[in-house]
Amino acid sequence: VARIEAIPFAEFDFAHEHLGETIDLHEQLAQWREQSPMWEVQLFGQPAVLLLSYEVVSAAFKDEQNLPGRTIHLGGSAMALGNFVSTYEGSEHRIRRAILSPPFRRSVIPTYLELMRQVAHELIDEFAADGHAELVSQFTHRYPLRIITRLLELPSTDDARTAKLAGDLIRYDFDPEGALEAKAWFVEMVTPLIEARRAKPGNDLISVVIHSEFEGERLDDEDCQSFVRHLFPAAADTTLLGMGNLLSALLTQPELMAAARERPDVRTTMVEEAMRFDAPVANLPRKSPEDRAVDWRGVHLDPGTFMIHSIQSANRDPAVFGEPDRFIPDRKFAAAPLTFGFGTHLCVGNHLALAEIRTGLDALLERLPDIALAEGTSAKVGGTILRGPAQLEVTF
Ligand code: HEM
DSSP states (O other): OOOOTTSOEEEEETTOTTHHHHSOHHHHHHHHHHHOSEEEEEETTEEEEEEOSHHHHHHHHHOTTTSOGGGGTTTTTHHHHOSOGGGOOHHHHHHHHHHHSGGGSGGGGGGGHHHHHHHHHHHHHTTTTTSEEEHIIIIITTHHHHHHHHHHTOSOOOHHHHHHHHHHHTOTTTOHHHHHHHHHHHHHHHHHHHHHHHHSOOSSHHHHHHTOOBTTBOOOHHHHHHHHHHHIIIIIIHHHHHHHHHHHHHHHOHHHHHHHHHOGGGHHHHHHHHHHHTOSBOEEEEEOOSSSOEEETTEEEOTTOEEEEEHHHHTTOTTTSSSTTSOOTTOOOSSOOSTTOOGGGOOTTHHHHHHHHHHHHHHHHHHOTTOEEOTTOOOOEEOSSBOEESOOEEEO
16 A cells, blocks of 8 residues: 655554553554654554644644545445434535534533433432442443433333444444344334424424424434434443543542542533543544545545544643643633534534533432442553543442
8 A cells, every 4th residue: 555645654553442452542642743743544454644733633623625524424334324414514514403403502401401310310329229330331331322312202211222223323334234224223213203293392302303494494304313313323422431531530530539529610621621631532533535636734635535533632732731641620721622523513412411421420429429449440441433441340
């Protein structure tokens, strides 16, 4: 394979998740970033341009013209997830985004807090008397999924089954048949809901988005189906990692746990700092346009070249964040971390996600005030593309 000119090359395939377990990825990214803001690495054995500095990662997010967000999804994950905001550009994107955004605005989030609290307490009820728990399987993996299921008012109450099928949905590149079967399950479940709620809307998210209108446009049934399927990877898989990364930081740095316990006023900033410190969507795969070559910042990109936006590296760029490797509970952010992306495709659910994580933390500290990492166990955050802890064994 010919090397990409003008940037250094490293033998490192981001599709190999175990690399995020065996090396300190933060340290590796910092070493690369100090030498060059862009490197050639690999993704699924193909050349990929890794963007590392805050400046280039934010510039790439902003440059929807040359590096549209949709390219990576087409022909891959979109086969099972369908087309939605992330797979459109221009006015098709703008209109769908405007229709979908109202229930996720910051001002609406307080109306969901009671539901979030309820879900967090239900889950904690199941293990609060035990004196110990494994919070990844017993809490973080279940909490955002259950919230999204309730916000959509889905009839399936089998969380484990929903989680399994939601997981299959996004594995199109690895198991296309499984992904399409999961899609069929979701379509079958959601079809009668759309019909019923078109006729008689409730307060659930499906009702809200099917009756939402922007410039005279509405979502059709297909859009609405895709909306529901998209929420599982977009809202549940990401938020569960975020919850895990926050807990990992608090459990491994006892002074942070003390700060969280004693100073509820800094918890909101702590959640944002945790998402900067270890971003759930750490190294976001993108692709340059399939129909043309692009020269971007002196680098020639053949059509369909993989890009990796290293949110993880940008969020620890010392040019923007002082003492980037320290978790500072009341950090004053000079610039927004890139945790939720930037520009056109900026995460629609960022306020919802932060509120869920904050509410989950409040509930855990209220119910298990002396929570601590179980002796001899690891709460390490791992992974290359998405990052989170594999386990969080705690005692209380
Ligand atoms: C901690 C949790 C979350 C993280 C780290 C996260 C991260 C991101 C990132 C990095 C992007 C940009 C992707 C790109 O530019 O290609 C994005 C987009 C998006 N996110 Fe999130 N997200 C989270 C939670 C949520 C939640 C709770 C929702 C629920 C509505 C959501 C819905 C979306 C949607 C719909 C998009 C696509 C927006 C567009 O294409 O215009 N996310 N998210």
